[in-house]
Amino acid sequence: MIDPAYVTQILINGVLMGLLYSLVALGLALIFGVMDIINFAHGDFVMLGAYLTFLIATYFLIDPTVTIALTVPLFFLLGIAVYKAIIKPVLGAEPLIQIAVTVGLLMFLRNLALAIFHAEPRGVPYTVFSTPITIGPITIPLSRAAAGAVSLAVLYIVHLLLTRTRWGIAVRATADDREAAALMGINVERVYYTTFGLGTALTALAAALIMTFSRADPYLGLLYGLLSWVIVAMGGLGGVVGVLASGLILGIIESFGMSLISAGARELFLYVTFLVVLWVRPRGLFGRR
Amino acid sequence: MVKPVALLGGKSALYSIIAIAIALALIPLVLGYNMYYVYLAAQVVLVTIMVLAWNIIGGYAGQLDLASSGYMALGGAVSGLLLAFYNVTPWLGMPLGALTAAGLAFLMGYPTFRFGVKEVWYALSTAALVVILQRVFWLIYGSTEIYMPIHRWSWYHLRFSRYEPLYYMLVVILLVTLWLNIRIKNSKLGYYLTAIGEDELAAEALGIDTRRYKLYALLIYASILGFVGGIYVNLTSIVSFRMFDPWLGIVVAVMGIIGGLGSIAGVFMAAVILRTLEEYLRSMFGATIPGIHLLIYGLLLIVVGVLKPEGFAGFLKYFRRRLARGGSGG
Amino acid sequence: MGSAILSVRNVTKRFGGLVAVNRMSMDVRSNEMLGLIGPNGAGKTTLFNCITGVYKPDEGRVFFEGREITGLPPHVVVKRGIARTWQKVRPFKKMTVLDAVTVGALLKIPSVESAKERAREVLEFVGFPKEKFARLGSEITLIEHKLVDLARALATGPKLLLLDEVAAGLRPHEMDTLAKVLLRIRDELGVTMVIVEHVMRFVMNLSERIIVMHEGVKIAEGTPKEVASDPRVIEAYLGTKPV
Numbered sequence: 045m046i047d048p049a050y051v052t053q054i055l056i057n058g059v060l061m062g063l064l065y066s067l068v069a070l071g072l073a074l075i076f077g078v079m080d081i082i083n084f085a086h087g088d089f090v091m092l093g094a095y096l097t098f099l100i101a102t103y104f105l106i107d108p109t110v111t112i113a114l115t116v117p118l119f120f121l122l123g124i125a126v127y128k129a130i131i132k133p134v135l136g137a138e139p140l141i142q143i144a145v146t147v148g149l150l151m152f153l154r155n156l157a158l159a160i161f162h163a164e165p166r167g168v169p170y171t172v173f174s175t176p177i178t179i180g181p182i183t184i185p186l187s188r189a190a191a192g193a194v195s196l197a198v199l200y201i202v203h204l205l206l207t208r209t210r211w212g213i214a215v216r217a218t219a220d221d222r223e224a225a226a227l228m229g230i231n232v233e234r235v236y237y238t239t240f241g242l243g244t245a246l247t248a249l250a251a252a253l254i255m256t257f258s259r260a261d262p263y264l265g266l267l268y269g270l271l272s273w274v275i276v277a278m279g280g281l282g283g284v285v286g287v288l289a290s291g292l293i294l295g296i297i298e299s300f301g302m303s304l305i306s307a308g309a310r311e312l313f314l315y316v317t318f319l320v321v322l323w324v325r326p327r328g329l330f331g332r333r
Numbered sequence: 334m335v336k337p338v339a340l341l342g343g344k345s346a347l348y349s350i351i352a353i354a355i356a357l358a359l360i361p362l363v364l365g366y367n368m369y370y371v372y373l374a375a376q377v378v379l380v381t382i383m384v385l386a387w388n389i390i391g392g393y394a395g396q397l398d399l400a401s402s403g404y405m406a407l408g409g410a411v412s413g414l415l416l417a418f419y420n421v422t423p424w425l426g427m428p429l430g431a432l433t434a435a436g437l438a439f440l441m442g443y444p445t446f447r448f449g450v451k452e453v454w455y456a457l458s459t460a461a462l463v464v465i466l467q468r469v470f471w472l473i474y475g476s477t478e479i480y481m482p483i484h485r486w487s488w489y490h491l492r493f494s495r496y497e498p499l500y501y502m503l504v505v506i507l508l509v510t511l512w513l514n515i516r517i518k519n520s521k522l523g524y525y526l527t528a529i530g531e532d533e534l535a536a537e538a539l540g541i542d543t544r545r546y547k548l549y550a551l552l553i554y555a556s557i558l559g560f561v562g563g564i565y566v567n568l569t570s571i572v573s574f575r576m577f578d579p580w581l582g583i584v585v586a587v588m589g590i591i592g593g594l595g596s597i598a599g600v601f602m603a604a605v606i607l608r609t610l611e612e613y614l615r616s617m618f619g620a621t622i623p624g625i626h627l628l629i630y631g632l633l634l635i636v637v638g639v640l641k642p643e644g645f646a647g648f649l650k651y652f653r654r655r656l657a658r659g660g661s662g663g
Numbered sequence: 664m665g666s667a668i669l670s671v672r673n674v675t676k677r678f679g680g681l682v683a684v685n686r687m688s689m690d691v692r693s694n695e696m697l698g699l700i701g702p703n704g705a706g707k708t709t710l711f712n713c714i715t716g717v718y719k720p721d722e723g724r725v726f727f728e729g730r731e732i733t734g735l736p737p738h739v740v741v742k743r744g745i746a747r748t749w750q751k752v753r754p755f756k757k758m759t760v761l762d763a764v765t766v767g768a769l770l771k772i773p774s775v776e777s778a779k780e781r782a783r784e785v786l787e788f789v790g791f792p793k794e795k796f797a798r799l800g801s802e803i804t805l806i807e808h809k810l811v812d813l814a815r816a817l818a819t820g821p822k823l824l825l826l827d828e829v830a831a832g833l834r835p836h837e838m839d840t841l842a843k844v845l846l847r848i849r850d851e852l853g854v855t856m857v858i859v860e861h862v863m864r865f866v867m868n869l870s871e872r873i874i875v876m877h878e879g880v881k882i883a884e885g886t887p888k889e890v891a892s893d894p895r896v897i898e899a900y901l902g903t904k905p906v
Contacts, residue, residue: 082453133639139452140397141638144590147583148634155624155631162623266579270464273457305472312468315461322454323444521769521778528755528766531800535753538715540741540770540819595757 049181054303060192062295066288067195068250069275071243073287078219078239082142085149087269093251094260101168108168108255115248123244124237157262165259173256187256203284274318346515357504361497375500377608384588384604385510386557392595394550395530397456402581403463404434404555408562413572423491427563434559435552442551446544467577478573491567514597668693674723683709685879696856698870705876707859715747716740746821750828752808754800761796767818785818789844806837823855830865
């Protein structure tokens with residue numbers, strides 16, 4: 045018999061991870077939706093953020109979540125710099141060239157991390173979120189609960205930014221029709237670099253949350269990169285809601301797969317879901333176009 | 334009546350193939366039949382085969398396939414496991430490996446090559462495919478390494494006490510792959526694939542069934558890799574989940590792009606130079622800076638993508654055009 | 664005037680809430696040069712895309728030589744005999760001009776050598792300078808691009824050619840050259856043509872019959888003279904009622 049408490053536990057784990065996945069993918073969804081640029085290095089910004097969080101948290105002996113005061117603004121600027129240096133020259137180039145350039149960035153970042161830190165994972169020495177919450181038979185690690193809650197809050201804030209501010213209107217107009225937006229007096233270039241900056245800054249935030257329960261290693265990049273693309277593929281260009289829904293679905297599928305089949309086959313569940321979505325609905329489950 | 338020279342893709346192509354064949358045949362002699370160096374030479378030839386095969390789907394048809402390592406490992410697993418567990422000769426295992434890889438490729442390509450589906454999803458699904466294969470293999474066989482039969486040196490097992498026989502087999506496959514590249518380039522298939530790689534919608538509007546032709550390219554590519562996988566496992570003597578290496582798939586595509594998409598000579602040069610450089614860097618910095626060759630590939634890729642999307646081939650083309658202007662126009 | 668080679672019946676195409684083409688019907692007669700005009704955003708290109716299979720119409724049907732072609736994929740439509748050119752040129756940048764046109768010729772001629780021969784003839788026919796056959800797509804001018812685009816389509820051996828803003832961006836003397844080429848294509852090769860333009864001048868001199876679209880619907884049909892004096896057409900173009 046299936047124990048309902050066990051199923052609830054798996055479901056909660058999946059939902060909490062799904063929220064975090066949505067946060068990671070949100071930046072990529074924005075960048076792809078607005079600029080139509082294919083960024084394969086998104087996951088490696090998460091990896092870079094994880095290491096930076098590790099360094100700062102270890103040096104100052106502070107909680108990883110506190111480091112975001114430093115890493116998020118830094119990553120916003122880093123995003124703008126990367127945009128200006130290597131993304132801008134390939135805007136509008138054929139997809140293969142865009143992918144090539146960002147794969148180059150991915151290989152550079154990953155192997156830079158490997159060269160500096162070598163392959164062994166690095167964890168933070170201390171976090172306030174180490175105690176679990178227990179409700180009857182169900183146990184929720186505080187760090188994951190916090191990560192889920194913060195992710196949800198940030199998703200909502202970005203949603204408000206996109207729908208309620210002048211910047212958000214400019215971003216959405218540019219996403220719809222770049223030329224028309226330019227004709228209406230929108231500074232498309234500024235929309236681009238702020239979007240790329242924001243998308244990158246969000247990875248630093250996600251990285252800090254990941255570090256409360258996991259460790260930094262050079263392989264994080266491929267996992268979170270592919271994961272983000274899977275979410276974008278499923279969410280289509282359905283905005284924040286599409287990203288959230290896809291992230292949750294993936295988190296839950298992954299959680300059940302890991303609990304019922306094998307924890308070591310984590311990626312299998314994510315990517316098989318991706319292929320199925322691609323085969324059935326090549327424009328995403330929640331796509332508009 | 335087709336002239337034999339034309340069948341080979343013209344006189345200059347014939348001469349190039351002969352020159353490459355002689356050079357590659359002499360390499361073990363030059364290396365003094367040193368086991369380690371011949372092994373490395375075989376690795377270089379293997380990667381060159383992978384990149385040349387990739388050129389058909391990636392260079393001509395413009396589809397960023399990142400699954401070359403997956404198809405090769407799948408073919409290798411089929412051939413290797415048949416040999417290790419059932420004593421089936423790789424001479425049968427290799428074609429079966431090719432067939433299996435092609436079958437999987439068809440399952441990947443048929444749904445994703447629909448007209449109007451963005452290329453990025455194809456690239457991602459191929460990257461995901463390698464990880465999926467790796468995890469499936471891991472679920473079945475776990476982390477254990479399955480060894481190829483030792484001390485059964487024979488042509489039946491395709492196992493030898495030296496590396497030269499496998500090296501020469503790889504050279505033959507390399508020459509065949511090279512010849513296929515040239516043949517395709519000068520055929521209707523090549524023209525169609527190049528048109529698809531340039532602009533899929535325009536190609537479709539000229540009467541090209543883009544899905545069908547992309548599938549042709551994919552099946553040729555996957556078959557070559559599935560076939561060569563059998564030699565690969567006999568070269569390393571091991572079948573394990575680590576063969577399904579997503580990074581190798583990415584590196585092969587990187588070499589193809591740096592070489593210059595669709596340019597046979599550029600791609601050939603890139604594979605040979607970069608793979609040799611990789612070995613050199615590994616021996617120099619391997620222990621202190623792991624992955625330094627990949628770091629350099631990354632930088633090269635950014636520079637090529639931003640500054641000179643034609644890759645090595647842009648440089649080659651410059652010389653070829655200068656030569657062509659001196660000779661007869663065509 | 665011949666019979667209808669292409670019939671469009673009540674074709675509708677929507678994008679989200681926007682109706683780009685609304686219950687559009689038209690007949691193209693064999694061996695004519697039909698002008699299809701209308702202001703920007705009238706739905707002309709969308710209609711082309713519905714005929715050539717780039718889009719599947721939401722409603723309505725399309726017939727070519729009496730057979731239905733509604734919703735067939737683009738490559739099948741070309742094989743039936745409808746070729747097209749593009750509003751924004753879509754060149755094969757890394758191929759030579761000759762190779763690009765050869766791709767078109769390969770549709771009917773399986774041998775590369777013969778297709779190349781055919782491509783040379785077609786390029787010469789449209790008046791593309793012979794010394795530039797070996798240039799790459801990235802190395803030629805706009806008018807040359809337009810000629811290559813035209814030659815590429817023509818090399819597929821079409822019965823009907825759909826030209827999307829073929830004169831856009833050209834200088835007046837280049838337009839004259841192009842007009843002469845188009846007349847030769849019809850008269851010597853017997854190819855029927857539909858010419859989409861949003862600038863009237865080019866089509867007015869070329870076409871015997873003109874259809875005017877505005878906001879997805881047909882608002883007028885007739886000779887250039889009739890159309891030019893039609894108050895609805897003037898209103899559509901000027902956006903105000905004629906005084």
